[in-house]
Amino acid sequence: MTELISHRDVARLRTASPGPLAAEPAAAVVTTPGRPPVVLVDPTAGRRRTTRRRRVPPEVRRFLGPALLFALWWAVTGLGLVSDRALASPAAVLGAARELWRSGDLVDSLGASLYRVGAGVLFGVGIGLALAVVAGFFRAASDVVDSAMNFLRTIPVIALLPLIIVWIGIGESAKIFLITVGVAFPIYMNTYAAIRGVDARLVEAGQTFGLGRFGLVRSVIVPGAAPGFLVGLRWALGVAWLLLVFAEQVNTDSGLGYLLNSAQSWNRTDIIVLCLVVYGILGLVSDGLVRILERTLLSWRRGFDGT
Amino acid sequence: MAPRLRRNVSTQDPQHPAYAAGADPAPGVGGGVAVLARAGTDDAGGPAAAGRGAAVRVRGLRRVFGEHVVLDGLDLTIAPGEFVALLGRSGSGKSTLIRILGGFDDGVEGEVLAARRRSVVFQESRLLPWKRVLPNVTLGLSGRDVADRGRAALAEVGLSGRERSWPATLSGGEAQRVALARALVREPELLMLDEPFGALDALTRIRMHALLQQLCRRHQPAVLFVTHDVDEAILLADRVIVLTEGRFSLDVPVDVASPRRRTDPAFDRLRVTLLAELGVDDLADGSH
Ligand SMILES: Nc1ncnc2c1ncn2[C@@H]1O[C@H](COP(=O)(O)OP(=O)(O)O)[C@@H](O)[C@H]1O
Ligand SMILES: [Mg+2]
Numbered sequence: 001m002t003e004l005i006s007h008r009d010v011a012r013l014r015t016a017s018p019g020p021l022a023a024e025p026a027a028a029v030v031t032t033p034g035r036p037p038v039v040l041v042d043p044t045a046g047r048r049r050t051t052r053r054r055r056v057p058p059e060v061r062r063f064l065g066p067a068l069l070f071a072l073w074w075a076v077t078g079l080g081l082v083s084d085r086a087l088a089s090p091a092a093v094l095g096a097a098r099e100l101w102r103s104g105d106l107v108d109s110l111g112a113s114l115y116r117v118g119a120g121v122l123f124g125v126g127i128g129l130a131l132a133v134v135a136g137f138f139r140a141a142s143d144v145v146d147s148a149m150n151f152l153r154t155i156p157v158i159a160l161l162p163l164i165i166v167w168i169g170i171g172e173s174a175k176i177f178l179i180t181v182g183v184a185f186p187i188y189m190n191t192y193a194a195i196r197g198v199d200a201r202l203v204e205a206g207q208t209f210g211l212g213r214f215g216l217v218r219s220v221i222v223p224g225a226a227p228g229f230l231v232g233l234r235w236a237l238g239v240a241w242l243l244l245v246f247a248e249q250v251n252t253d254s255g256l257g258y259l260l261n262s263a264q265s266w267n268r269t270d271i272i273v274l275c276l277v278v279y280g281i282l283g284l285v286s287d288g289l290v291r292i293l294e295r296t297l298l299s300w301r302r303g304f305d306g307t
Numbered sequence: 308m309a310p311r312l313r314r315n316v317s318t319q320d321p322q323h324p325a326y327a328a329g330a331d332p333a334p335g336v337g338g339g340v341a342v343l344a345r346a347g348t349d350d351a352g353g354p355a356a357a358g359r360g361a362a363v364r365v366r367g368l369r370r371v372f373g374e375h376v377v378l379d380g381l382d383l384t385i386a387p388g389e390f391v392a393l394l395g396r397s398g399s400g401k402s403t404l405i406r407i408l409g410g411f412d413d414g415v416e417g418e419v420l421a422a423r424r425r426s427v428v429f430q431e432s433r434l435l436p437w438k439r440v441l442p443n444v445t446l447g448l449s450g451r452d453v454a455d456r457g458r459a460a461l462a463e464v465g466l467s468g469r470e471r472s473w474p475a476t477l478s479g480g481e482a483q484r485v486a487l488a489r490a491l492v493r494e495p496e497l498l499m500l501d502e503p504f505g506a507l508d509a510l511t512r513i514r515m516h517a518l519l520q521q522l523c524r525r526h527q528p529a530v531l532f533v534t535h536d537v538d539e540a541i542l543l544a545d546r547v548i549v550l551t552e553g554r555f556s557l558d559v560p561v562d563v564a565s566p567r568r569r570t571d572p573a574f575d576r577l578r579v580t581l582l583a584e585l586g587v588d589d590l591a592d593g594s595h
Binding site: 201207210220224 | 406411427429437438474
């Protein structure tokens with residue numbers, strides 16, 4: 001025998017026993033003779049999609065964070081809480097951007113920096129991938145390559161800078177070399193681990209169905225290792241931008257880092273902040289590119305069925 | 308040299324005798340000589356020794372992992388078209404045997420010969436998650452009509468129209484049917500299945516039994532079917548062997564009239580025998 005008791009009783013029961021009951025929106029209490037009462041609640045309560053209340057789209061919510069920071073910046077500078085010398089206002093930064101755009105300095109700096117990062121990432125990814133493939137596929141090579149890479153990895157890349165300067169001078173190639181080294185490691189580490197982590201059972205299945213060495217690499221190992229490679233790529237891009245800043249501190253007459261350094265000596269915080277904003281945008285763009293790459297390469301993960 | 312006789316059963320050819328073949332392996336169809344190859348990594352080198360009228364010939368097979376003797380001198384012959392069920396407790400070495408016959412194990416002692424064209428269906432479907440269903444089925448095949456053959460195989464397992472689905476979107480039963488299609492599209496002389504339906508629900512399993520029987524009748528491969536389910540073995544196989552402590556402790560033909568019913572006294576007698584062999588004496592446990 002089951003008996004539904006009224007909501008008034010529920011309310012009494014809720015006030016009588018605090019704890020989890022008080023927090024749950026109880027709907028009914030069911031009592032069966034000889035058994036403790038069971039409180040029934042709606043597990044979907046508060047989680048149901050209502051058509052009435054429009055939900056904020058995630059794109060808008062993602063935009064909200066940066067917008068809030070921007071507003072804070074505006075407020076802090078606009079209200080005079082910090083002086084113009086310490087932190088330029090958004091309007092001043094915009095003015096600096098306009099000025100440097102007109103003079104061509106912004107485009108030149110951007111071009112020089114993008115070239116360095118692009119070349120460094122290209123070589124770094126190439127070298128990291130090649131080493132990972134060699135170490136991943138050949139047991140003998142893996143013992144040598146992997147231990148060497150793991151040893152070298154412990155050296156901070158920045159510490160190589162003096163050596164690089166001795167070796168290849170302070171020109172363009174030194175900057176690209178630094179970024180190449182910095183990029184190669186995360187690419188190698190993640191790709192090697194991913195190749196070694198490819199499900200042996202899938203490799204076995206591929207062998208059963210007549211895949212040769214090349215077929216296995218193309219159909220099983222490369223797609224299986226792709227997620228790990230992409231993790232490495234995202235990491236590598238972050239490293240690349242960081243190293244760019246360092247590289248451009250050393251004897252340069254072009255690039256964002258040069259602009260940043262010069263702005264410091266000119267005491268132009270508007271240009272300094274402009275450079276930071278540009279770095280931020282570049283980081284976002286490169287992250288977005290990896291995201292697009294992930295979406296196309298890993299579409300199978302979500303069971304995406306578009307044609 | 309071994310006489311080569313390849314059975315080219317085209318799934319699109321209704322005139323082919325394989326289509327009309329009955330439940331028993333008719334000598335004219337299933338009795339061909341499978342080209343036996345040493346089940347190893349170098350089976351492309353040609354059959355070193357060939358057995359007449361056998362899809363599997365194993366003599367004195369031993370497999371040892373460290374101190375642990377898993378397979379201890381096995382002898383096994385499977386005739387072309389014969390359906391053999393292999394029973395054994397968990398850890399008795401059934402998968403190890405399949406891996407050896409599949410050619411994935413290079414640490415074996417003894418003579419191991421298996422048909423050159425062989426396919427495996429594993430417990431997990433092992434479809435490549437980054438390939439759609441059709442390329443999974445035709446994996447490793449080449450030729451101009453490959454896609455058509457793949458489509459025909461999918462139609463045979465009742466999955467027409469799912470060619471472009473991603474494996475992640477398939478149910479367990481569907482994934483196993485794709486795995487079956489992938490195995491059968493190669494027209495194997497030896498089909499090995501390692502607990503293929505172990506992870507499926509009871510209803511799906513019944514359907515898969517019917518499908519497997521139908522496909523085996525049509526294509527006539529020799530079958531080595533690994534299971535831990537005694538009823539499944541009796542339902543499907545011509546012959547049941549039991550692997551106990553590294554040896555075949557029992558090798559019996561299934562003499563149960565078709566269509567086989569669990570309520571048949573002959574079915575029940577064999578079940579009791581097999582369960583006893585597997586060390587399950589309490590019948591109440593085994594009568595699921
Ligand atoms: N690569 C391996 N290394 C060591 N032991 C193994 C290996 N493969 C299988 N074994 C052992 O061999 C025995 C049989 O395993 P398996 O063939 O998977 O059993 P089954 O399929 O009958 O359940 C188990 O005891 C297992 O631990
Ligand atoms: Mg097993």
